[in-house]
Amino acid sequence: MHLADLKHTRRTVRFDQSRLTIEDVVDIAQGRADAALSDDPAFRAMIARGADFLDRLLREDGTIYGVTTGYGDSCTVTVPPELVADLPHHLYTYHGCGLGEHFSPPQTRAIMAARLASLSKGYSGVSVALLEQIARLLDAGLLPLIPSEGSVGASGDLTPLSYLAAVLCGEREVWRDGVQVPAAQALQEAGIAPLRLRPKEGLAIMNGTAVMTALACLAYDRASYLSRLTTRITAMASFALDGNAHHFDEVLFSVKPHAGMQQVAAWLRSDLPTTQWERNGKRLQDRYSIRCAPHVIGVLSDALPFFRSAIENELNSANDNPIIDGEGERVLHGGHFYGGHIAFAMDGMKNAVANLADLLDRQMALLVDSRYNHGLPANLSGATGVRAAINHGLKALQISSSAWTAEALKLTMPASVFSRSTECHNQDKVSMGTIAARDCLRVLDLVEQVAAALLITVRQGVWLRLRHNPEAALHPQLAQMQEALAADIAAVEEDRRLDPELRVLLARIRQQEWELYA
Known part of the structure; x- marks a missing residue:
């Protein structure tokens, strides 16, 4: 049965700061539940605080790993202010080197749910629009085509998650009803505008454990x-x-x-x-x-x-990494x-x-x-x-x-x-x-x-x-x-x-x- 035919029988898993279970992810993966971003104003304001704090740091010439510096060992490289906005695009682009079989549609839904869960905790400095885009793709059944091989599991699932980041921006390919379709075409036909990632958002999407956790x-x-x-x-x-x-x-x-x-x-x-x-x-x-x-x-x-x-x-x-404490206005570098x-x-x-x-x-x-x-x-x-x-x-x-x-x-x-x-x-x-x-x-x-x-x-x-x-x-x-x-x-x-x-x-x-x- 097509997933769309099951919508009237499915429950909704709401993404905010509340604790999710294994069953929530499995139900989303198997088409027994829908993913919905919380519309609670307090939750959305909390998410926005982290992004706003990063914007203020950038205006004040703050040094932020992965925002005004290169990535990984390149953290000593300072990115000129006029190129900061291009950095997330380069991050997901050069990580587009995965191989092996693609994750199945259920596995991909689980991966998207796991990443949405982590980003919804409010410590990643991302915008509400990014979270909405992940939920929107899940709802439309547009699933990034993600190669299964190429992650060493730290610094997170960088290479496989680069395919999620790229699709959010209308690049690479998606599964749609079991068929591979160019992401740009699929998003356009679904009436979804591609994102332009904010300065830390490429890192926030990719630098995490969503693939292994979903699996x-x-x-x-x-x-x-x-x-x-x-x-x-x-x-x-x-x-x-x-x-x-x-x-x-x-x-x-x-x-x-x-x-x-x-x-x-x-x-x-x-x-x-x-x-x-x-x-x-x-x-x-x-x-x-x-x-x-x-x-x-x-x-x-x-x-x-x-x-x-x-x-x-x-x-x-x-x-x-880094963790963005929007409430305490701190950038915390860790692992x-x-x-x-x-x-x-x-x-x-x-x-x-x-x-x-x-x-x-x-x-x-x-x-x-x-x-x-x-x-x-x-x-x-x-x-x-x-x-x-x-x-x-x-x-x-x-x-x-x-x-x-x-x-x-x-x-x-x-x-x-x-x-x-x-x-x-x-x-x-x-x-x-x-x-x-x-x-x-x-x-x-x-x-x-x-x-x-x-x-x-x-x-x-x-x-x-x-x-x-x-x-x-x-x-x-x-x-x-x-x-x-x-x-x-x-x-x-x-x-x-x-x-x-x-x-x-x-x-x-x-x-x-x-x-x-x-």
Whole structure:
């Protein structure tokens, strides 16, 4: 559905000095919310004070980094007064050197929202007109075409954000309804006048952490859902393997007080009542990928509150340089463009998320192996009779799952430790936060692919367990999940290609279509 068709169902996220959440950014990115700049007179007056203070400093011949000086190591270069107005144009122009795939429209909306949030704090010395222009482009669906590669995460996301600055001024290209259009043409057809940036506004737009923070918001949302989805898959895998539900006992978990891990165990208890489990010659202890699943998933669950705090603090910060204190009439030079907190959060998140893939891949290996799956057919093939000899079930799917898992694990090398000295050793210690965030999104892509493979696997495994043991009963929550999966995935009774179903499941995962636990 076109975004314009959803406007009557969307909420509005208001940008002022109030605190925004990850969900606010995600909803704007996904088209579930509109962005609106506050029309509160006190807020707008506060924004104007910073810009007015800078104007007064310029009239009084004040020296202001990035306004009357060059940028970075060139801060020792004095800009002649008659050229001050041209400096912002040069800043975004010479940073137009990004490469790689372009950020998607949802990612770009998130980036624009993150930058608008920071500038709305009132410490960047920008005009109300600049904030209005960002909100106007979001409302019109005109999204800068931003290359994903070229930022070291300090001095902020300079190169990618230069594409936002240029589009505000009617230069470069935009996405419009999924099609690339010259920005000048798109703005003209939308009735939007290009901006002429004021002296510090190029620096204010570009010298910040908006790209990495936006990507981190999107990553958090996906990781949180994956923690619940992996738990539900684990419950179905345990049932299919005829596992011991007592592994998730409440008293057992009360003696190791990690709250996130305890929550995962509680979710598993809600899916796997212990009243029906009898040993009857079965293993007393399941293998680790089932028995220790709360401990693996729980690492992510326990880390999520820290990730949220780090991401939302960055989202709600003024993170450019210099900081303009319009109220106290001070120019404060610092390094708030440094994305170390986001870098650490993204490096940690990709590690915890990749471990979910490893867990699921081990569960799949048990499910398809007749030596370990407690009486189910090899490769979970549903074929019977003479045709069983030529059918191979989920054999290749397990290979693909292993490949995706290996790639996810390979990407867990922390990006933040690969700081490079750049820009004549002015930027001699940088965060690599944007690379960490991009890595995390790629890991999430791969783990979601593994999860899609496991959804086919546990749907098949549960179906076979019920066929093998008709008196076994699914708890209502698992029965509902099995029914939902069966609507998308027919039981594999004869070999067939599975990629169409994998893509359907991936779409459902990314749209978070299943309600998973309270």
